[in-house]
Amino acid sequence: MGRSPCCEKEHTNKGAWTKEEDERLINYIKLHGEGCWRSLPKAAGLLRCGKSCRLRWINYLRPDLKRGNFTEQEDDLIINLHTLLGNKWSLIAAKLPGRTDNEIKNYWNTHIKRKLYSRGVDPQTHRPLKDSTASTTTVPPPNTSVLQSQITTSNKNTIINDISNGSFQLVGGYDNTKINVTKLVSEDSNSNSSSAVSSEETYHHQQLNLDLSIGLPSSTSHTRINTDKLKIEQLQGDEQQETKVVTTSHGLCLCYNLGFQSNQVCCCNKTIGNSITTTVADNNNMYRFYRPMDI
DNA sequence: AAATACGCCAACCGCTGCCAC
DNA sequence: TGTGGCAGCGGTTGGCGTATT
CATH class of the missing domain: 1.10.10.60 (Homeodomain-like)
Known part of the structure; x- marks a missing residue:
């Protein structure tokens, strides 16, 4: 053997x-x-x-490696991506051109962890340190839109990926109580209308529930579907939610479930810049944003 | 000036997942 | 369908440079 x-x-x-x-x-x-x-x-x-x-x-x-110190913007981006992805260093590195997973991992362990601790934030859970210990025994009440992955790391609003590159967008506020999220909403979520408008809304939540799936498109031109499924498990009471792998004809997709309070069931397609975003709200009042990513 | 402690980071190790056969 | 080979990933380690005593 x-x-x-x-x-x-x-x-x-x-x-x-x-x-x-x-x-x-x-x-x-x-x-x-x-x-x-x-x-x-x-x-x-x-x-x-x-x-x-x-x-x-x-x-x-590699000739395309970036040398030198990390910038504040890179710091914030790493923190935000770690909030979403955890220790998926290769995925994080993929969003920072010129940086390697090893470099980011080392930087995280030597600088950012300390930075977060100094802010009173648990670098692993991204929750306030005093809440982190309690959170292991705290179960959110059912039927609430408690957002599970708390973003608590920066005082700046940060756009994790710009729209023009065809990936995804998250505008995050890091003041622990206020998170600005650009959300796409259907003009008439209960109708079959294909038209939709986008609006920006500010949500006030202490916790953000994000789960993410990444998958390659099920295009017929692809003989091999190399699906990289990333599952962030969410325990809501005893209920475990799993995000489906969602594909479009435009390449790798990211899907976010953002837990906003709404009874609306939305299913729309919206073009932003050169990319197409699909927003779906399921029966659990979870909005899902599908945005194609360049690969 | 020497000894010790500490921090950083390149490199290694072991595991996992995918693919071909 | 099972197995082996391979690439890639994440955790860990060890060596080197710097700071402190």
């Missing part, structure tokens, strides 16, 4: 990379491109395992 090792460990170097090794790796990838990491070391004349080469390239040698 067990899997054979990815490389012959006794014949591979470990530890810090030398300049010569870096150059060999860079030159090889320049000529042959990325991929086939298992066979790359031998082909490139490196006494390294493929995983090591991949890590070195992705985290350090």
